[in-house]
Amino acid sequence: MPKKIVIIGAGIGGLTAGNLLAGKGHRVTLFEAHTSPGGYTAGFRRKGYYFESGTLSFESSDTVFKVMRKLGLKDRIPFVRQPIAIKSDRMDAVCRSFSDLKSLSYDAYPEDKAALDRYFFVVDKMVVSMMGMMKPKSALDILRFPCRLLNFMRLYKKYKRVNITEFTARYFDPDSDLYRIFKDMGYPDMSAAILPGAYLSFLEDYWTVKSGMQSWADILAKNFEILGGELRLNSRVEKIVTAGGRAKGVVSGGKEFSADAVISASDYKKTFCELLDDRSVVPQEWLEKIEKNKVSEGIFTVYLGLNLSTEELKKSMRAPHVSFRDEQPGADIHDSEDGEYFEKSSIMLYSPSLHDPELAPKGKSSLMIQAVVPFRWLNNWGGGDRKEYNRLKEKVKKTLIAKAEKVIPGLTDHIDFEDAATPLTYERYTGNTDGATSAWSWNPANRFYKNILSINIKTPVENLLIGSCWSAQIGGVPSAILAAVKCAKRIG
Numbered sequence: 001m002p003k004k005i006v007i008i009g010a011g012i013g014g015l016t017a018g019n020l021l022a023g024k025g026h027r028v029t030l031f032e033a034h035t036s037p038g039g040y041t042a043g044f045r046r047k048g049y050y051f052e053s054g055t056l057s058f059e060s061s062d063t064v065f066k067v068m069r070k071l072g073l074k075d076r077i078p079f080v081r082q083p084i085a086i087k088s089d090r091m092d093a094v095c096r097s098f099s100d101l102k103s104l105s106y107d108a109y110p111e112d113k114a115a116l117d118r119y120f121f122v123v124d125k126m127v128v129s130m131m132g133m134m135k136p137k138s139a140l141d142i143l144r145f146p147c148r149l150l151n152f153m154r155l156y157k158k159y160k161r162v163n164i165t166e167f168t169a170r171y172f173d174p175d176s177d178l179y180r181i182f183k184d185m186g187y188p189d190m191s192a193a194i195l196p197g198a199y200l201s202f203l204e205d206y207w208t209v210k211s212g213m214q215s216w217a218d219i220l221a222k223n224f225e226i227l228g229g230e231l232r233l234n235s236r237v238e239k240i241v242t243a244g245g246r247a248k249g250v251v252s253g254g255k256e257f258s259a260d261a262v263i264s265a266s267d268y269k270k271t272f273c274e275l276l277d278d279r280s281v282v283p284q285e286w287l288e289k290i291e292k293n294k295v296s297e298g299i300f301t302v303y304l305g306l307n308l309s310t311e312e313l314k315k316s317m318r319a320p321h322v323s324f325r326d327e328q329p330g331a332d333i334h335d336s337e338d339g340e341y342f343e344k345s346s347i348m349l350y351s352p353s354l355h356d357p358e359l360a361p362k363g364k365s366s367l368m369i370q371a372v373v374p375f376r377w378l379n380n381w382g383g384g385d386r387k388e389y390n391r392l393k394e395k396v397k398k399t400l401i402a403k404a405e406k407v408i409p410g411l412t413d414h415i416d417f418e419d420a421a422t423p424l425t426y427e428r429y430t431g432n433t434d435g436a437t438s439a440w441s442w443n444p445a446n447r448f449y450k451n452i453l454s455i456n457i458k459t460p461v462e463n464l465l466i467g468s469c470w471s472a473q474i475g476g477v478p479s480a481i482l483a484a485v486k487c488a489k490r491i492g
């Protein structure tokens, strides 16, 4: 029996849920506040240059590809591997595997061999145990699985409450380059138990879309409409309507749309603290938990159009994605009052047009520079004063360009277009609280969910499900897709 389903948000989670449910014959309406679909998996063009809006990449390709295959779309989306060039004062190489990173570290810091040996002795064990959890390839793998699972669980339990900063400090002097490099391998303060996953994802299972993330969102949006779904762009949901503790529909543009089930494929905090028409339908302690729980770090992005050919740019970048680890002493992601934070932080560089020259005008190239931002930096970017906000934004943009110049000599002379986004820009365009990039805080001391690896779609409101990356403690493209799959299964 077809049901009436409303989905809030056309990010990768909402688009996937929409496709799965419309494919089953349900009557699905997908509301998107923005004028185009995609959320954090979107992109935009300025002066002919294409830039990614949010994420540059995703991992867990088995999960992502399986779902895209199920939708019959996998072969229409040009997925490509995203190798990473790691650069610092002493490192400069493209890493395609965990062992590449190990070799690079030993070659660059031979005097720290003893500390590296101790670090990799433990990390290797974690990586091997995680690899044992991957899809079995033979009958022997299946027989060995229970043993591997026990080993994985033992290590996971041992490190799940240790954050990556504490873990790194066990092996390297906090004043050393290696400490600064390794504590940044993943999200700030994430649990050390997921470090092997971060290494394997970042170095061996990192993917993007050659023609840009927007093309992926557009394919999903088009297919959703072909399947009979209704996509309402430029249509913010203002309220989730409840009756008797159940979700009954939504209000958008002042009009009510009834539904048998509502999937919020958007920000968790806003879903409960702003959209729900009657907050008394959820327990007070639940609301308090939502309000006080911390979110993941935001990002500052600089967008540059360059009068520089992709061939020239490639000579200095080596790969489309560069991790430039030149963090200086004193760069503290927890210090929201440090006005000089960006002078000291590391940066990432990404050029969409190095994957596909069509993403920039002929003979030119596009570049993005990103840095992780302390929570609500400098009174949340100037305490609401527009002039101060613009001043800070401009200052950080110039600082990051100057840093990127160490990777791309003469960069400033090639700038043809420039713009920037703060976490407030990200919040304005996607609704994610404080521009959170990946749902809840990754710090094991700030857990919203008991199990940091679980996908949680159910809510205290009947018929209201979570279909976004916020269903997981550690949000990302794969968790948004897994949430969508779970929502579609539950609805039937």
Ligand SMILES: Cc1cc2nc3c(=O)[nH]c(=O)nc-3n(C[C@H](O)[C@H](O)[C@H](O)COP(=O)(O)OP(=O)(O)OC[C@H]3O[C@@H](n4cnc5c(N)ncnc54)[C@H](O)[C@@H]3O)c2cc1C
Binding pocket: 008, 009, 010, 011, 012, 013, 014, 031, 032, 033, 034, 037, 038, 039, 040, 041, 053, 054, 055, 056, 057, 058, 059, 235, 236, 237, 238, 265, 266, 267, 299, 426, 429, 430, 431, 432, 436, 437, 438, 439, 467, 468, 469, 470, 475, 476, 477, 478, 480
């Ligand atoms: C800079 C950056 C780097 C990242 N790096 C990675 C990475 O390496 N790997 C990875 O897996 N993930 C990464 N992520 C995270 C990943 O992009 C997100 O977790 C994922 O794309 C979220 O998808 P989603 O569908 O859950 O939500 P979103 O993409 O946030 O989409 C939510 C949608 O809902 C819409 N919306 C919100 N409120 C309303 C409303 N009231 N009415 C109607 N529409 C509404 C928004 O406009 C938006 O389109 C990164 C993110 C950023 C920003």
